[in-house]
Amino acid sequence: MARYGGASVNLRERVGTHQRTAVAELLASALAEGYLDLAEFDRRTIATHRAVTVGDLSAQVGDLPHQFRWSPTPPVVVPPPRPHGGTMAAVALALSVTSVPMAFCAGVGGLLAVPGAILGALSLRSNGSHGVGVAAVLLGLVGTVLSLGLLAVFVLT
Numbered sequence: 616m617a618r619y620g621g622a623s624v625n626l627r628e629r630v631g632t633h634q635r636t637a638v639a640e641l642l643a644s645a646l647a648e649g650y651l652d653l654a655e656f657d658r659r660t661i662a663t664h665r666a667v668t669v670g671d672l673s674a675q676v677g678d679l680p681h682q683f684r685w686s687p688t689p690p691v692v693v694p695p696p697r698p699h700g701g702t703m704a705a706v707a708l709a710l711s712v713t714s715v716p717m718a719f720c721a722g723v724g725g726l727l728a729v730p731g732a733i734l735g736a737l738s739l740r741s742n743g744s745h746g747v748g749v750a751a752v753l754l755g756l757v758g759t760v761l762s763l764g765l766l767a768v769f770v771l772t
Contacts, residue, residue: 624669626670630669630671634685639663639664641684641685642675650680704748704751705747707732707733708750708754711732711750713727714758715754715757718761719765722769723762724759725762725763728754728756728757728762732751732756735747735749
């Protein structure tokens, strides 16, 4: 174990492409600023690309000035995006939009408007698609009101 910036690091831990690339970039900077000649840069770059462990990579920049030191931190792993309400919101909007003209067909639009409004409300809890969810809820309510109004007209007349 070695210490880097106060943290213990296992010098036998395997490295990946991200870490090798970071060290190769440091070596290129050291070459550009005159700390390495071309032959030394080539030798160290080849060793960097063949490196298997943290110790192998650290050895390539260990004798260089501080600005060229490599801290063996793991790459930032971006988690896969969580499923959000995008699909649900789109389905809700499709149902709600269809419900409005269908409301004039003897109130049948209410059969589409209610699930559209409910799915729209559920999609609001998810990340993203907030505007689509709001539109689905509002159009679902419009479709429901129109359907109920037209059913009342048919029943009362």
